[in-house]
Amino acid sequence: MKILVVGGGGREHAVIKKIKENKDVEKIFALPGNGGIAADAECVNIGATDIEKIVDFASENDIDYAIVTPDDPLVLGCVNALEEKGIKCFGPRAEAAIIEGSKAFSKELMKKYGIPTAAFETFNNMDEALSYVETCPIPTVIKADGLALGKGVIIAETNEQAKDAVVSMMQDKAFGKSGETVVIEEFLTGPEVSVLAFTDGKTVKPMVSSMDHKRIGDGDKGLNTGGMGTVAPNPYYTDEIAKRCMDEIFLPTIGAMNKEGRTFKGCLYFGLMITENGPKVIEYNCRFGDPETQVVLPLLESDLLTIMLATTNGNLADTEVKFKNENACCVIMASDGYPVKYGKGFEITIPEDISDKVFVAGAKLENGKLLTNGGRVLGVTEIRGTLKEAIDASYEDVSKISFENAYYRRDIGKKALLAEV
Ligand code: AMP
Numbered sequence: 378m379k380i381l382v383v384g385g386g387g388r389e390h391a392v393i394k395k396i397k398e399n400k401d402v403e404k405i406f407a408l409p410g411n412g413g414i415a416a417d418a419e420c421v422n423i424g425a426t427d428i429e430k431i432v433d434f435a436s437e438n439d440i441d442y443a444i445v446t447p448d449d450p451l452v453l454g455c456v457n458a459l460e461e462k463g464i465k466c467f468g469p470r471a472e473a474a475i476i477e478g479s480k481a482f483s484k485e486l487m488k489k490y491g492i493p494t495a496a497f498e499t500f501n502n503m504d505e506a507l508s509y510v511e512t513c514p515i516p517t518v519i520k521a522d523g524l525a526l527g528k529g530v531i532i533a534e535t536n537e538q539a540k541d542a543v544v545s546m547m548q549d550k551a552f553g554k555s556g557e558t559v560v561i562e563e564f565l566t567g568p569e570v571s572v573l574a575f576t577d578g579k580t581v582k583p584m585v586s587s588m589d590h591k592r593i594g595d596g597d598k599g600l601n602t603g604g605m606g607t608v609a610p611n612p613y614y615t616d617e618i619a620k621r622c623m624d625e626i627f628l629p630t631i632g633a634m635n636k637e638g639r640t641f642k643g644c645l646y647f648g649l650m651i652t653e654n655g656p657k658v659i660e661y662n663c664r665f666g667d668p669e670t671q672v673v674l675p676l677l678e679s680d681l682l683t684i685m686l687a688t689t690n691g692n693l694a695d696t697e698v699k700f701k702n703e704n705a706c707c708v709i710m711a712s713d714g715y716p717v718k719y720g721k722g723f724e725i726t727i728p729e730d731i732s733d734k735v736f737v738a739g740a741k742l743e744n745g746k747l748l749t750n751g752g753r754v755l756g757v758t759e760i761r762g763t764l765k766e767a768i769d770a771s772y773e774d775v776s777k778i779s780f781e782n783a784y785y786r787r788d789i790g791k792k793a794l795l796a797e798v
């Protein structure tokens with residue numbers, strides 16, 4: 378089979394390394410890929426949102442299956458466009474990807490179908506939003522409706538901060554069109570769990586749970602990032618919670634999307650908070666999470682491509698989705714200054730014997746050298762029998778990888794270890 382993967386981050390590198398395990402895979406193209414992915418796939422210089430060029434490339438190169446993993450091409454209808462040309466795809470069509478593309482949509486969906494989530498109000502008018510936040514309970518959470526690179530969420534500790542957030546989104550357009558509508562919601566507390574799930578629109582098969590570390594600094598301090606590291610499984614996700622999530626959240630969500638005529642196929646990401654009143658949805662993503670994918674897929678024992686094809690063909694119920702009974706830890710190495718401003722172009726050295734543990738994100742190849750080219754540069758994942766061993770092994774690898782300006786959190790997995798005791 379000839380496969381095309383749209384995207385070029387650590388998540389895509391993890392997907393590509395996994396699907397290479399399938400003997401039927403003859404060739405993988407990554408659009409655009411990156412300097413590290415180039416070791417595992419042929420990278421083609423077409424951007425992940427350049428849908429016309431992606432479709433032309435797929436048609437001209439007899440692609441048998443296209444895997445679309447980033448949020449923006451999914452929301453923009455990349456799968457719709459490829460399917461129109463008869464190309465089979467992994468990933469939701471635009472009408473289903475809206476579950477991530479519009480927070481107002483997903484919140485209304487949850488309200489309509491009784492899926493547990495934080496109480497909320499939606500506003501299209503700034504004056505109404507401002508009078509609401511003047512008196513709303515504090516802390517409160519202000520969210521831009523549309524995609525905002527994971528940065529469109531502000532937790533306001535005072536009514537004044539809440540007003541500033543509304544003005545910056547709705548008047549100053551800090552997130553462009555994404556902030557024309559805002560969702561203002563109740564602040565929830567409790568441990569967070571990420572659950573990625575395969576679905577063909579009928580059956581849901583959740584993957585092993587994981588824990589992301591979103592803030593830039595140790596101890597969850599500082600700015601939000603795309604994610605600085607992950608561990609799996611997440612110790613807060615007990616069998617009892619998993620059962621509740623299946624009954625109260627996962628199956629109702631798939632059913633709700635069908636009833637709305639928006640059948641979801643692909644990987645649906647449930648960002649959950651385990652509150653005193655049970656699990657609640659913080660957010661949906663229409664795709665694999667990153668860096669969650671970098672711990673979840675290495676733990677997958679079953680064949681990824683077979684599962685992906687089953688989500689497309691509708692036979693997920695008969696397809697094995699099995700995970701190793703082990704622990705994984707991924708530490709992200711970033712460029713110092715991320716997520717604000719950082720230098721690029723520094724040479725990355727990765728010892729040969731650990732290169733199969735490394736998923737490359739922000740890097741490019743120049744004259745045979747791998748150079749830093751982004752905020753999150755790479756992720757290092759190790760799997761061991763215990764979480765502590767997996768964490769230690771990942772940090773051991775990190776100590777052997779070098780590039781100027783490297784920054785990483787020193788406490789990935791620490792919170793999970795405390796929860797285990
Ligand atoms: P999101 O992009 O929606 O995942 O939000 C980013 C982060 O903001 C989440 O991972 C949570 O830590 C936090 N967050 C979002 N919504 C809420 C909420 N209603 N209550 C508390 N924290 C929240």
Ligand code: GLY
Nearest residue numbers: 603604666667668
């Ligand atoms: N790690 C969170 C996300 O992929 O959105």
